[in-house]
Amino acid sequence: xxxxxLLFQSVILGLLLGGLYALLAAGLTLYFGIMxxxxxxxxAFLILAAYLAxxxxxxxxxxxxxxxxxxxxxxxxxxxxxxxxxxxxxRPATMTMMSVLLTFAIAVCVEGLxxxxxxxxxxxxxxGYGSASFEVLGARVAVVKLIxxxxxxxxxxxxxxxxxxxxxxxxxxxTIQHRDAARLVGIDTDRVAGFGFGLGLATAAxxxxxxxxxxxxYPSLHWHWIGPLMAIIVVGGLxxxxxxxxxxxxxxxxxxxLQIPLGTTWAQTVFYIALFATLAxxxxxFFGGRLAQRF
Amino acid sequence: xxxxxxxxxxxATALGATxxxxxxxxxxxxxxxSGGGTDEPIVVGISLPLTGDFSxxxxxxxxxxEAWAKITNxxxxxxxxxxxxxxxxxxxxxxxxxxxxxxxxxxxxxxxxVGPFSTRLxxxxxxxAEEYGMLFVEPAGAAxxxxxxxxxxxxxxxxxxxxxxxNHLAEYLLALPADQRPKTAxxxxxxxxFAQGTAYGLKEKLEAGGVRTVVDxxxxxxxxxxxxxxxxxxxxxxxxxVGGSQYQDGVNLIVALxxxxxxxxxAAFSTAPTNPEFAAAIGNKTEGILAPTGYTQDAKYPSxxxxxxxxxxxxxxxxxxxxxxxxxxxxxVAAAITAVGCAEQGECQKKLIDWxxxxxxxxxxxxxxxxxxxxxxxxxxxxxxxxGEIQIxxxxxxxxxxxxxxxxxx
Numbered sequence: 040x041x042x043x044x045l046l047f048q049s050v051i052l053g054l055l056l057g058g059l060y061a062l063l064a065a066g067l068t069l070y071f072g073i074m075x076x077x078x079x080x081x082x083a084f085l086i087l088a089a090y091l092a093x094x095x096x097x098x099x100x101x102x103x104x105x106x107x108x109x110x111x112x113x114x115x116x117x118x119x120x121x122x123x124x125x126x127x128x129x130r131p132a133t134m135t136m137m138s139v140l141l142t143f144a145i146a147v148c149v150e151g152l153x154x155x156x157x158x159x160x161x162x163x164x165x166x167g168y169g170s171a172s173f174e175v176l177g178a179r180v181a182v183v184k185l186i187x188x189x190x191x192x193x194x195x196x197x198x199x200x201x202x203x204x205x206x207x208x209x210x211x212x213x214t215i216q217h218r219d220a221a222r223l224v225g226i227d228t229d230r231v232a233g234f235g236f237g238l239g240l241a242t243a244a245x246x247x248x249x250x251x252x253x254x255x256x257y258p259s260l261h262w263h264w265i266g267p268l269m270a271i272i273v274v275g276g277l278x279x280x281x282x283x284x285x286x287x288x289x290x291x292x293x294x295x296x297l298q299i300p301l302g303t304t305w306a307q308t309v310f311y312i313a314l315f316a317t318l319a320x321x322x323x324x325f326f327g328g329r330l331a332q333r334f
Numbered sequence: 335x336x337x338x339x340x341x342x343x344x345x346a347t348a349l350g351a352t353x354x355x356x357x358x359x360x361x362x363x364x365x366x367x368s369g370g371g372t373d374e375p376i377v378v379g380i381s382l383p384l385t386g387d388f389s390x391x392x393x394x395x396x397x398x399x400e401a402w403a404k405i406t407n408x409x410x411x412x413x414x415x416x417x418x419x420x421x422x423x424x425x426x427x428x429x430x431x432x433x434x435x436x437x438x439x440x441x442x443x444x445x446x447x448v449g450p451f452s453t454r455l456x457x458x459x460x461x462x463a464e465e466y467g468m469l470f471v472e473p474a475g476a477a478x479x480x481x482x483x484x485x486x487x488x489x490x491x492x493x494x495x496x497x498x499x500x501n502h503l504a505e506y507l508l509a510l511p512a513d514q515r516p517k518t519a520x521x522x523x524x525x526x527x528f529a530q531g532t533a534y535g536l537k538e539k540l541e542a543g544g545v546r547t548v549v550d551x552x553x554x555x556x557x558x559x560x561x562x563x564x565x566x567x568x569x570x571x572x573x574x575x576v577g578g579s580q581y582q583d584g585v586n587l588i589v590a591l592x593x594x595x596x597x598x599x600x601a602a603f604s605t606a607p608t609n610p611e612f613a614a615a616i617g618n619k620t621e622g623i624l625a626p627t628g629y630t631q632d633a634k635y636p637s638x639x640x641x642x643x644x645x646x647x648x649x650x651x652x653x654x655x656x657x658x659x660x661x662x663x664x665x666x667v668a669a670a671i672t673a674v675g676c677a678e679q680g681e682c683q684k685k686l687i688d689w690x691x692x693x694x695x696x697x698x699x700x701x702x703x704x705x706x707x708x709x710x711x712x713x714x715x716x717x718x719x720x721x722g723e724i725q726i727x728x729x730x731x732x733x734x735x736x737x738x739x740x741x742x743x744x
Contacts, residue, residue, distance in 0.1 A: 045569035048594070052561045160390055161582035169617050170592035179568075181593035184561070253589075254558040255582045263556055298562035303553040304525070306562075 048178045049295045055184045057291025059249055062191035063264070064271040064283040065198060066242030072215040072278030073235040076126055076138040081243055082261035082268060083149040084114065088247025089256045090153055096164050103164055103248055104186070110244040118240030119233045121145070126236070127229065146261060153258035161255045169253075187249035194245045195284060198238070202280070211235050215278060270310035274317045276324025285326045286313075375418040376411070376677045378403070378667070379438030379447045381459065386426030388452050391656045395451045395473055396421060398653065398660025401645045406664070412671050420444055424455065431455045435462040445677045448663050451656070453477040453527050460488045468679065469686040471666045473659035477527030481707040487687050489704050491663040491697070492628045493712035496531025497538075499604060499626035500576075501713035502728040504539035506737065507574075507600075514739075516540075516573035516599060520549035522563050522587060523578025532604040532626065533578030548572050557583060564590035577603035585615045592619055592744060599740035600624065608655070608717060608724065620722070622741025626714035629658040629699050630726065632734075637665065638698040662697045669695045 063085060070078040088110050092103035125145075129137045171182045202208035210231045213221035222228050250256070267290070275286030290313060297306040317324060380399060383392035403417045411417055420442060424430040431450055438444045439462070449472020450459050456475030463470040464487050471489045476496040480488070494501070507516060519540055523533040530552065541547060548570040551563050564587060567575055575591065575598045577584050584606025591601075600622075606612055607625035631642050631652045641661055645653045653661070670689045676682035694703040703711055716728035720735045727737040 042569055045565060048565045048569065049562065052565060056559070056561075158390070159387065163582065163585060163615060165614050165617065167617060170589045170619060172593045172595060174595075179594045181561075181590075184593075255586055256558075260556070260558065263558070295562055299566065302551060303557055303563060 044177055045299065046296070047176070049299060050292065051175070051178045051180060052184075053292035053295030054288065055180075055188045056295055057288035058188040058191040059246065060267070060271060060287035060291045061284040062194055062242055062249070063246040064268050064275065064287045065195060065280050066239040066246070067268050068272040068275065068278055068280055068283040069235060069239040069242075071272065072280075073211070073232050073239075074122070074126065074138075075135050076236075077135060077142065077269075078239070079139060079142040079265060080145040080149060081142075081239070082264035083146040084117075084240055084243040085247040085250065085264060086256055086258065086261045087149055087153065088114065088244040089251035090157055090162070090247075092248045092251040093162050093164050093256060094157070096166075097162075103166075103251055104190075107245060107248050110248065111241050114240045114244035115237040118237035121240070122233045122236035123229075127232070146265075150258045150261065157258070159257060159259075161257045163255045164251050166252065181253065183253040187252050190245055190249045194242060198242070198280065201238075207231070207234065211238075267307070267310040270314040274313050274324060275326045279324065279326060282324055282326030286324075373415070375416040376413075376446060376671070377418050377420055377442070377444040379420045379422075379435070379442060379444030381422045381424045381431050381434035381438070381450045381455075383426035383451055383455070384421075384423040388426045388455075391474075392426070392451045394654060394656030395660040397645075397649055398473070398657035399448070399664060401641070401648055401653070401657065402661045402664030402668075404648060405640070405644050406668060412668055413675065413677065415677070424450060426452075426455075428455055428458050431459045432462055435459050439463070439466045439468060439679070443679065445679065446667055446671070448667060449473055449475065453480060456480055456488075457483060460485050463487055466679070468683050469667070469670065469690065471663045471690070473656070473663040477531050479527055481709045485708060487683075488708040489666065489690050490708060490710055491666050491702065492659050493699050493702065493710055494628065494714050495709050496528050496604075497535030498712070499532045499628075499714040500536035500602065500716070501539070503602065503624065503626070503716050504536055504543070506716075506728055507540065507545070508543040510739075515543075516545055518546050518548045518570070518572045518574075520551075520567040520570055520572035520575045520598075521547065521578070522549070522551040522553065522567065522575075524557075524580060524583055525552050525554050526578075526580070529578040529580055529583075529604060531578070533576050536576055536602070545574075553583070555580075555583075558586065560587045560590040561593070563587065564594050564596070567591060568594040568596035572598060574598055574600040574602070577601075577606070579603050579606050581606050581609050585612065588616050588623070588744075592616070597743050601741065601744070602626075607719065610654075613719075613722070618722070619744045620719040620724075621744050622738055623719045623744070624727075625717050625724070627655070627717045627726075628714050629655045630715070630717070632726075633698070633700070635696065635698060635700055637696060641698045658698055662699055662702070665697045666690060666695050666702065669693075 067078060067081045070076045091110050092106045095101045095106040096103045126138060168182050172179045202212055210226045213226055214228045214231045218228050271286045271290055272283050275282030290310060293309050294306050297309055382396050383389055399419055403419050406417050422434045424434050438447060447463050447468050449456055451474045453475045456472050457480055460470050464485055470487045471491050473491055475490055478497055521533050521537050523530040549567050577587055584603040602624040604626060607623050608627050613620050642652055670686045671677045674685045674689050694701050705711055715726050715732055717724050718727045720738060725735040727733050727735055
């Protein structure tokens with residue numbers, strides 16, 4: 040029987056992990072909401088951002104957080120271009136299916152390029168405060184994990200405010216909810232979809248930087264992430280950002296707690312079990328509406 | 335149309351089979367003609383992972399072999415013949431390894447084959463070499479399972495197999511007075527035969543000596559988040575922690591343990607702490623961390639002094655363990671060739687195998703000899719981080735510094 044201290048420690052770790060999942064899943068669910076696109080390459084861009092953070096720290100001596108100033112606008116632009124030049128050209132009727140193939144190809148390209156430029160060696164940012172931590176009610180909280188969680192929380196909040204309080208956000212949500220109706224009231228849905236896609240990819244930039252603070256990265260790591268992230272957005276309700284965030288927190292917490300009795304290997308299955316259960320009993324997801332009618 | 339194609343296929347199969355038989359027959363009673371020309375170089379066939387998952391260590395092994403060929407040739411070669419390496423890239427793929435060695439032995443008619451890198455690839459490669467009756471000295475198959483296959487031709491060119499790496503440490507700990515001896519231990523090992531072997535070798539010995547196991551975790555090779563494993567170890571408050579690690583996983587686990595402020599009396603990790611980048615990777619909080627090591631550049635064996643000097647001249651930096659193991663492999667093969675006086679396929683290989691089995695070879699990692707299964711009869715030295723430097727602390731007769739136990743806080 041695990042001790043109370045271990046349980047509490049695992050809850051803390053699970054929450055910190057869940058925050059990161061939430062940010063990453065938010066971007067992924069956004070693409071689906073906007074264009075019914077399954078973006079397999081999301082986590083490849085995540086790793087790309089992590090590599091850029093690592094590179095700027097180890098080669099240029101810049102704190103990885105500062106690399107965000109470059110990567111976020113860069114990824115936003117990348118996302119807009121990706122949507123306008125590639126995804127918008129797919130036929131709407133086969134969009135979901137073909138987008139899997141297209142973004143799969145993009146993921147493989149990104150992975151290949153990373154391997155070519157940085158080799159397959161595992162990398163980790165060597166921060167002076169990498170092993171620093173402080174105590175909260177008997178549990179230890181690592182500074183780097185807290186920073187990663189903070190980044191995720193701030194970005195999610197910013198995303199939420201953007202979607203709720205700005206005209207662009209309204210247009211984006213309208214596009215997600217009903218594209219044709221949005222066009223009827225004068226929204227340039229193509230433009231909005233492009234920016235929405237850029238926004239999604241920008242979350243990958245923030246997520247990748249957060250990720251790079253406390254884990255090892257290698258080019259093929261993105262395959263390790265895409266499965267759990269896909270599961271999270273389905274459990275959360277495809278297209279629903281708050282749903283994805285809630286599902287991410289719950290599943291991150293569950294994964295962390297299940298590692299106590301099951302070990303690292305089997306605890307990963309929680310995502311897939313949740314995915315099967317959702318598809319079998321509640322295909323519209325547990326937290327959001329069907330295809331994000333509600334946001 | 336259909337019938338004619340079937341016929342043709344059958345005809346081709348028959349032809350292929352006949353040719354294979356003919357080739358096999360040639361290989362069997364050969365020996366004489368190909369080994370006749372004494373001016374021809376001795377061709378050494380190797381398959382290495384130069385691309386893919388194991389490309390980094392694979393290239394290290396390649397450098398080791400290249401250094402061996404160069405140093406040997408600079409001294410006039412073996413039996414008056416130059417040594418020539420023929421290296422194929424197996425792309426870290428076990429299927430490629432088999433066809434590579436078949437090509438090297440069957441088609442390219444190399445005189446000698448030596449091993450690839452990584453335990454996973456050693457077993458299939460050794461099987462091919464055995465089918466052709468070739469001597470197979472290898473630099474990387476350290477896991478127990480390699481020696482359970484019943485190979486008659488395989489020899490591991492390093493001081494000890496994975497399970498014996500910590501033997502000196504186990505002896506030391508169990509010889510401590512009862513009140514100082516550790517009572518509980520936590521183990522975390524990568525799901526990999528080599529990494530697991532090191533940790534479980536020590537676990538077996540300590541359990542037999544009465545040290546209770548309180549955590550026993552196995553993680554997949556791709557694990558990047560060690561916080562949960564670290565949380566379990568920290569919560570168990572085990573006296574000692576043992577990591578069956580490669581490189582990056584060891585670093586990650588140590589950082590995760592430090593984040594939880596876990597302070598064991600002893601921390602032993604395989605491979606990672608001997609890496610030159612280790613101290614920087616964990617923010618220089620290395621105090622007291624232990625690692626078994628099969629090779630150090632400081633070892634005073636005569637051939638090692640020469641190896642380090644000439645290797646550094648050739649490649650610009652001193653050799654690491656992968657390079658040294660490959661070089662050792664070359665040394666073992668060279669000693670056998672020189673003693674037996676031949677190097678070609680056929681009868682000669684049997685003589686080479688018999689010679690290696692019954693002799694001791696002086697190498698850069700010290701004198702090596704092998705048991706019936708090809709397992710080396712030795713143990714690894716134990717190194718410890720003392721005052722910001724990694725130094726040999728065990729065994730007694732080789733030590734550069736005193737073993738610090740219990741270790742200071744990290």
